Amino acid sequence: MKRAIKNIKSLVLLVTMLCFQLGIAQTVVVPADKKAKASPLLFNDAAVKDGETIYTKNCISCHGNPSKANYQKSMSPVPGDPAEEKFQKNSDGELFYKIGVGNAVMPMFKNVLSEEERWKLVGYIRSFNKNYKQPPLEITVVNLLSKTVKLSITYNEKNHQIAILAKGKVKNDSVPLKGSEIILYAKRYFGRLQIETVKQTNQQGAVLFDFPKNLPGDKAGNIELIVKINDELFGEITVSRTLKIGIPTNKPSLTEKRAIWNVNAKAPIWILLTYTIGVIGIWAFLIYIIFSILKIKKASKKNN
Ligand code: HEC
Structure with a gap:
């Protein structure tokens, strides 16, 4: 009996390993609470742009350019195009989770990318879906x-x-x-x-x-x-x-102009001038004193 169980166990193991070898799709089971998880960050233009950079570095080699269907077709299972229905029907939480855990072929990104980076990827993937509307944060x-x-x-x-x-x-x-x-x-x-x-x-x-x-x-x-x-x-x-929600305004930021509250390099000219003149003045005075002392010494030597 024990032996039979052992045999079954090793058979299951063998089949699992075979599946991995053949790259048979292992459906990733996403826990319910992970599925319902919403992004804590807003998918605005900046987030989507960051997402694109992260995607180009980590994902493009397999998934290709979203909406161009130029993913690795020789792979099994095929990675697929993130702009397609197969990806887009996932909830935000599911996409986030799947990016984190990977699968038989896809690497696990949990330890490579931060949560913020992974949410930005979700934002980038969603930017190819016109019907997507981000739930309120x-x-x-x-x-x-x-x-x-x-x-x-x-x-x-x-x-x-x-x-x-x-x-x-x-x-x-x-x-x-x-x-x-x-x-x-x-x-x-x-x-x-x-x-x-x-x-x-x-x-x-x-x-x-x-x-x-x-x-x-x-x-x-x-x-x-x-x-x-x-x-x-x-x-x-x-x-x-x-x-x-505001009107885009190209006002220089408070720290862009010279101001009293800015860093040294951006201090107002008059402060820099006053300071420089002060420092030069003090040094000139010190040098003058040293010269005077030397003069006095010389003079006293002559007298002796
Ligand atoms: C080594 C190749 C490879 C890399 C790199 C890779 N993936 Fe994948 N990805 C795959 C494969 C293969 C699948 C599985 C498709 C399947 O199971 O049908 C997959 C599946 C997915 C899924 C699940 C889609 C679904 O059907 O639910 C998501 C989401 C995903 N990848 C996102 C990414 C993101 C984002 C990156 C970059 C951080 C990435 N992948 C990097 C190969 C890769």
Whole structure:
């Protein structure tokens, strides 16, 4: 009996190894919680561009250029084109997981690429899918009272509104934060600009803010939003999130121009001049004193 089990065991092992050798597709089983996992980072142009760089370095050799179907056709199983349905029908969490674990042929990237890099790859793969819309990003925060709050912040382009949905975790249940005070700010050079007034979340834990249409952002139009929540049960929480909702503005950054607050090389000319003249003056004075002392010495020697 023992021997039979041993034989079966070695047979299973042999078949598995054979499958690996032949490259028979080993369907990667993605655990449910991994499948549902959403990207913590926004798939904006910058993320997609980074994703492209990472893809070119690590993936192009097998998968080719997405949407060009120029992947390694001699491989078995074929790697496939990431722009195709076979890839795109995966959830974001599934893509992320599959990139992490690899498969019989594809290497495991968990230990090669950081989580951020792997999410950027997912963003890049999604950029070839016109029908894809990234689910609202959820931010999980744990406040001073060690209570967990989940926030999703979405922007509606049509009516320039920011929707904030706040949920808290009580034991294992997710409950909306009802009637909590919410203040929305947009970060500016100095300080914050409050958007509308202090508002209160409704029964669903949601609140809407009308966002100004013409607020300048950075070069890409990014604006950092700061959300402050005050809830009786969950306490006070502040989170920030950058969204591409401003007018792209090519203003030189505060540290680009010469200014008192900048690094040495970019200090204002008048400070550099004053400083240089001061230093030269002091050294000149010291040298003058040394010369005078030498002169006095010489003079006293002559007298002797
Ligand atoms: C050595 C070749 C090779 C490299 C390098 C490689 N892959 Fe793969 N990849 C494959 C093969 C082969 C499959 C399996 C296709 C199958 O099982 O049908 C695969 C499958 C996948 C899948 C699963 C698709 C599905 O059907 O669900 C994803 C996602 C993926 N690769 C992404 C990537 C990314 C991103 C990179 C770069 C970080 C990468 N791969 C690098 C060969 C490779």
